Amino acid sequence: MDPVTAAGIGLSVTSLALQVFSGCITGYQMFIEAKDMPATYEHLRTRLRIEQTRCLNWGEKVGLLEELLDEPSQFLQLNHNLILNILLEVQKAFRSCMVVTKKYDPVAAASSRSSAIAISESHGSTFLERTLAAWRKGGRVASRIEWSVIKKDSFEELIKKLIHFNDRIESFLDRRTLDDLRQAQAQSNLMLLQVTEQVSQLRDLIAAVRLEQTAGPDMSPSFSRASTFVDRDDQMRSLASLAAFKAHALELEKATMEAPNLEIQMSDLVSLDQLRATRPVTKLKGRSVWIEWRETIADIDAMPKYKRQLADRVRALATILASPSKSPTFRSPDCLGYFLDETSRPQRYALVYSWPLGDSDLGAGIASLRDALASSTRISLNSRISLACRLSESLLHLHAVNWLHKGFRSDCVLFTAAGDRDFILSDVLISGFEFSRPALPDAMTVTHVFPVEQDLYRHPDLLDPEPARSKKSYDIYSLGLVLAEIAMWQPIEEITGIEVRRSRLYQVRERMLDEKTGIFDSIAERVGDIYAKVVRRCISGGESLGVDIGADEEDPKVGAEMQKIFHAEIVSKLRALKF
Incomplete structure (x- = not known):
């Protein structure tokens, strides 16, 4: 018709x-x-x-x-x-x-x-x-x-x-x-x-x-x-x-394909005496690389099963982070392999990444968001909003493939720095994947003991002696704390006013959500009401993320609903901010 x-x-x-x-x-x-x-x-x-x-x-x-x-x-x-x-x-x-x-x-x-x-x-x-x-x-x-x-x-x-x-x-x-x-x-x-x-x-x-x-x-x-x-x-x-x-x-x-051998010999790395730094930059067979330390292995003779599990997990993690199919939206550095430092006490694993600037600008270093917050550097509001968008988008895409970060914090948000004050926020990388694993019901979970500075960003449910299994909402909670840091340009312990002691870690979420502290009012004053509501949604979790209490976040339907809320109410809201 x-x-x-x-x-x-x-x-x-x-x-x-x-x-x-x-x-x-x-x-x-x-x-x-x-x-x-x-x-x-x-x-x-x-x-x-x-x-x-x-x-x-x-x-x-x-x-x-x-x-x-x-x-x-x-x-x-x-x-x-x-x-x-x-x-x-x-x-x-x-x-x-x-x-x-x-x-x-x-x-x-x-x-x-x-x-x-x-x-x-x-x-x-x-x-x-x-x-x-x-x-x-x-x-x-x-x-x-x-x-x-x-x-x-x-x-x-x-x-x-x-x-x-x-x-x-x-x-x-x-x-x-x-x-x-x-x-x-x-x-x-x-x-x-x-x-x-x-x-x-x-x-x-x-x-x-x-x-x-x-x-x-x-x-x-x-x-x-x-x-x-x-x-x-x-x-x-x-x-x-x-x-x-x-x-x-x-x-x-699922072990349906053979993983390549990515183990690196320490003898192939130069300047071994400099490897004790936090993120040392060195050479691997003439190629510029930087190193990120993973877990330590204490009393390995008493824990042979744990040692094998840890070795398998490091090998699998290095393989997936070295994958040519890895999406650039993850903003993860390119992994070249891993090694076990048997000379340190206790022994510890490390992941080796390619230097983001190639063989140029080796005078520059790698700084974290945590480093920038501790410096006297002042970053424009537009740059901070842009950084918040990039981080939320990366976590959104990571969750879309059912992969958990498990260690999201300002110390794993990295960028190159020419000096103590010259931070290049546009070239952000996200590291800290050493604690990641796929969000599958039968995925192996390895228990770790983390430094208290890292546990500041963990959801309270993960701080118990027998912690809950990691899930997406816990990653989003950690993202919320980092977004709060970006807004206030202060470390989370200063925002919440707590001492960095293990007995005080449970108070981080309580103080963030306590109306009497006025934290969200301060965030709104700095970056606007919409940004403050995004941070509150991340930290509140539960129904704010489309999840009922006790819901199985590994269920595809629950995951799809969370993905919808994450995209519409967090990522899209941040993208829409213009100053």
Whole structure:
């Protein structure tokens, strides 16, 4: 039905757009739920899910909601003909990919309600349900299709067309709305990654996001849409990188692939007398490197089992941090290997990282945020907000692949420094991964004894004699303390006014959340109310992070909800700050 005919029978343009849009989403759902699809096509099904989510996010942003039909957005009013034409082309593309179209036509009435598509739990979002319900209101029910009615040789081409159509409808948006849409899609991508748990599924996801759009004569991008494609491609590359890392980590954890030998001989390192420094810079076979010390091994003869566990954990950690699939969004240094210093008492492990500046500027050093806080250096508000954004984004992506940091603190936030005051905050790295492990139910946990300065940043539940198992909300708690330090530009013990003694560690969270201390008021005064609310959310945890008391954070559904809150209420809020 064309717009003119629709107007003739009393349908508003917005109402018609909603009907056609819901037909498109129903078409997506039919193909996603196609029965008996061979495993070799699973990556295409995955890409269909991604493109359906893009279309849904777009529809929600432009106001294709039943409750808004009486007050259509200016965007819909100005672009209704173009939008309708594109949406009708989407429906046409679905029809053309089917051997039989009459019975299964997503824009035609089906004969029986009993054959309606069931919405799977993974697609049970409110807007999807409402959109499919809008389609059914007209007495139309889409049947669930069999793989046999889909044209196999046209299926991949269909998806490339859908990518193109989504790019086109997004290209009409203004820059601000497009940015909002990109944030919504990034959140959807991370939630998809969160619930994808099998290596084979992750491989399908990687293949799906790497699917290139066909650039035929009628599908080449215009100059005005250049930024749209760049943003989308960046998102796809980031998702592929995270999925590849998660798959690699799972393979290592499940011992389905052989880890390379990354053990380094201490004799290959020069200036051994300087290795006692906190983060010594040295040479490894002519290459500039820096060293980060890990746990010590005390009384090893009495703990042979612990020694083996520790060696295995260091080896696995070095392997994953040296992985070429490691996402740059983690901001972790490039690991070259590890060694055991048997000359020290007690013995201790160390991770060896490449020097971030190559073989240049060896006069510079590596400083931590903790060092900067203790100095007389004053950093601009914009630089501090930017640093807070980078750290929260890194932890968000780390959690998206189910990897816990476990030791997040200002001492592991690193940047190069030319002197005592010249800190380069834009080149931030996150170290301290020596205490990390995948957040899997059967992942091995090694108990450590930490210095009291590190325990300042640990959640109180981790300070008990028999500590709780580490989880994402504890990482986010530690992030909240670091964000508070960045806001006030003071160490956390000065902000809370406690002595750095083990008996006082439990008071950190209490004093942060105690209204009488006025800490959040002080943070709001320095960096604004929004930033202060973000810090409070991180430290409060629980329902503030979308987690019920006692909920299993390793459950994919719980993890997905946490990911949603983390992205929307922490990362996005910090990104939106402008001073």
